[in-house]
Amino acid sequence: MSHATGQKYLKQDSLPLMWCSGCGNGVVLGALLRAFEEMGFKKNETVVVTGIGCWGKADDYITTNALHTTHGRALPFATGIKAANPRLNVVVLMGDGDSVTIGGNHFVHAARRNIDLTAIVVNNYNYGMTGGQFSATTPKDSYTSTTAYGNPERDLDICALADVAGANYVARSTVYHGYDLQNHIKEAIARKGFSVVEAVSPCPTHFGRNNKMKVSVEMLKWLKEKGVSREKYLQLESPEQKGYFVIGKLVDRDAPDFSACYEKIRVRALVV
Amino acid sequence: MQREAKLIQGNQAIAEGAIYAGARFFAGYPITPSSEIAEECSRVMPRIGGVYMQMEDEIASMGAIVGASLTGAKSFTATSGPGFSLMQENLGFAVMAEVPCVVVNVQRSGPSTGLATKPAQSDIMQVRWGRHGDQAVIALSPSSVMECFTLTVEAFNLAERFRVPVILAADEIVAHMRENFTLPAPGEVKVFDRKKPSVNPDSYKPFEPGEDGIAPLAAYGSEYVFHVTSSMHGPEGFSNNSPANAAWKVAQLHKKIERYRDEIVITKTFDVEDMDVLLIAFGAVTRAARAAALEARKEGIKAGVLQLVTVWPFPDREIAELGKKAKTVVVPEMNYSGQVAGEVTRVLGPATDIRRVNKYNGQIITPGDILEEIKRGAKEVL
Numbered sequence: 189m190s191h192a193t194g195q196k197y198l199k200q201d202s203l204p205l206m207w208c209s210g211c212g213n214g215v216v217l218g219a220l221l222r223a224f225e226e227m228g229f230k231k232n233e234t235v236v237v238t239g240i241g242c243w244g245k246a247d248d249y250i251t252t253n254a255l256h257t258t259h260g261r262a263l264p265f266a267t268g269i270k271a272a273n274p275r276l277n278v279v280v281l282m283g284d285g286d287s288v289t290i291g292g293n294h295f296v297h298a299a300r301r302n303i304d305l306t307a308i309v310v311n312n313y314n315y316g317m318t319g320g321q322f323s324a325t326t327p328k329d330s331y332t333s334t335t336a337y338g339n340p341e342r343d344l345d346i347c348a349l350a351d352v353a354g355a356n357y358v359a360r361s362t363v364y365h366g367y368d369l370q371n372h373i374k375e376a377i378a379r380k381g382f383s384v385v386e387a388v389s390p391c392p393t394h395f396g397r398n399n400k401m402k403v404s405v406e407m408l409k410w411l412k413e414k415g416v417s418r419e420k421y422l423q424l425e426s427p428e429q430k431g432y433f434v435i436g437k438l439v440d441r442d443a444p445d446f447s448a449c450y451e452k453i454r455v456r457a458l459v460v
Numbered sequence: 461m462q463r464e465a466k467l468i469q470g471n472q473a474i475a476e477g478a479i480y481a482g483a484r485f486f487a488g489y490p491i492t493p494s495s496e497i498a499e500e501c502s503r504v505m506p507r508i509g510g511v512y513m514q515m516e517d518e519i520a521s522m523g524a525i526v527g528a529s530l531t532g533a534k535s536f537t538a539t540s541g542p543g544f545s546l547m548q549e550n551l552g553f554a555v556m557a558e559v560p561c562v563v564v565n566v567q568r569s570g571p572s573t574g575l576a577t578k579p580a581q582s583d584i585m586q587v588r589w590g591r592h593g594d595q596a597v598i599a600l601s602p603s604s605v606m607e608c609f610t611l612t613v614e615a616f617n618l619a620e621r622f623r624v625p626v627i628l629a630a631d632e633i634v635a636h637m638r639e640n641f642t643l644p645a646p647g648e649v650k651v652f653d654r655k656k657p658s659v660n661p662d663s664y665k666p667f668e669p670g671e672d673g674i675a676p677l678a679a680y681g682s683e684y685v686f687h688v689t690s691s692m693h694g695p696e697g698f699s700n701n702s703p704a705n706a707a708w709k710v711a712q713l714h715k716k717i718e719r720y721r722d723e724i725v726i727t728k729t730f731d732v733e734d735m736d737v738l739l740i741a742f743g744a745v746t747r748a749a750r751a752a753a754l755e756a757r758k759e760g761i762k763a764g765v766l767q768l769v770t771v772w773p774f775p776d777r778e779i780a781e782l783g784k785k786a787k788t789v790v791v792p793e794m795n796y797s798g799q800v801a802g803e804v805t806r807v808l809g810p811a812t813d814i815r816r817v818n819k820y821n822g823q824i825i826t827p828g829d830i831l832e833e834i835k836r837g838a839k840e841v842l
């Protein structure tokens with residue numbers, strides 16, 4: 189069997205990609221489209237929903253159904269699509285701003301509702317599209333366009349939030365670990381209920397430049413070094429100080445999804 | 461066939477109207493004085509194959525009904541002041557992406573949390589201009605329980621026909637008022653479904669208007685594959701930032717409504733043939749205006765009423781036609797600034813004697829309040 193290329197899901201006439209050189213979005217897009225191919229997704233039965241931001245532009249390069257929404261609100265739109273037609277494959281592409289900053293409330297409740305959506309969150313630690321301001325995932329004390337003297341705020345762990353809010357599947361990977369990322373995306377899409385894959389990704393144009401990693405290769409090296417297995421992470425002393433993060437599958441549950449639960453309500457409603 | 465009359469609330473009639481029109485998806489967030497619509501939908505939707513979703517807020521509610529509509533479901537939400545404010549961004553999305561849906565705004569007294577359980581008609585300008593970006597909207601305002609039903613059906617029909625969100629600008633009075641109601645038989649009230657594409661899936665352009673000015677809308681999951689975006693887009697549905705395209709798109713959003721203006725604008729008249737005093741009212745206040753006009757006639761003043769059933773697009777021609785026959789015009793409304801009276805003045809011009817009756821304390825405008833102004837007008841002008 190030949191390897192999937194994802195080409196048929198790539199909107200060739202929109203190329204080249206609008207993203208900066210060294211950006212990780214193309215790697216995530218490739219992983220996503222190859223996952224679509226490996227899963228045999230039909231374009232008309234698949235809807236890609238995006239928010240606003242650099243990664244939120246990904247729908248421009250995808251040949252399935254797509255809905256490019258408002259900033260932070262991709263999940264509610266996707267929730268409406270999935271609840272109204274549970275047969276559709278609905279994948280939601282958001283950045284760290286969309287998913288857990290402006291859209292944090294929707295993220296929590298999509299996970300709590302366990303609606304059968306797959307969120308692919310590209311976390312590049314800042315708002316790339318608007319010029320590199322800090323987001324909810326920007327590490328404390330790091331530099332951005334709006335934290336010239338270091339970030340006074342603490343950062344939020346996307347995967348931990350998805351976990352406590354009740355997501356069925358949560359994994360973290362990086363664009364350095366491309367094959368691993370693709371496998372997590374596939375697992376996440378296959379899983380019923382709310383799934384999240386956080387793809388840590390370099391933004392050399394803004395976050396990297398502001399934090400002594402101006403060249404993308406430096407950022408990839410950083411991802412390679414800082415993204416570690418849970419076992420290795422637990423062996424580290426005061427890991428927060430070192431800026432390491434766990435990659436791999438973090439949550440693996442099989443709770444019934446919203447549509448399955450609502451189907452039971454329909455049966456009850458007819459009996460009453 | 462014997463039909464069963466029920467004593468029901470306006471909010472319940474709105475839910476009945478939506479279901480009659482074919483709505484099978486409701487997403488909302490509880491808020492007084494609209495919550496009964498959500499409650500009714502939560503009971504009925506699962507029994508008829510529909511979906512009731514209680515979202516985390518009104519931002520999400522508005523997003524969810526747009527998403528549901530794109531799968532082909534007729535969808536709606538219901539809210540009041542604070543929730544309607546939160547909905548503005550995604551309501552603008554529905555305008556831009558041309559997604560049919562209905563938003564019920566049961567107006568209550570503001571600003572902000574205001575008098576949460578008390579009526580107002582102070583969102584009329586927010587309904588028209590609440591979102592950023594230039595756009596046309598359609599809004600209807602019911603004055604009775606029966607109109608809560610019929611105008612909800614009409615709101616869905618207009619939404620489906622013109623690919624727009626339609627706002628039902630109700631108020632707390634009609635929403636909570638109970639009147640006798642008989643559910644029309646299926647087919648008795650016209651129900652319109654959106655035009656679907658008939659072209660080959662390869663050549664479908666989701667934003668290319670047909671000869672009627674409206675682009676057919678496919679559904680996600682059908683044989684058609686399509687792209688929808690909040691960004692400026694061309695007929696194919698993909699981003700297009702060219703000045704020519706932007707000019708075309710913004711104009712198209714307006715023109716599809718302007719072209720059918722006469723079919724969208726609904727007004728009702730009562731005793732206007734020989735009137736000297738014209739009352740212009742909408743929503744629950746129409747009832748007080750009609751009572752006041754009858755009282756005035758008993759006292760020898762020829763008063764008539766023009767009810768604005770459609771508030772947007774503004775019934776300017778209807779107002780102009782009757783306004784020129786009137787010696788004085790009285791516009792009663794439950795807000796301070798005279799949101800509709802201002803529009804009436806714009807239409808009739810400063811030379812017309814236009815009188816405002818405004819109440820903004822959470823209390824209903826009574827026939828007596830209006831009669832007082834009619835008499836003052838009669839004394840000064842007639």
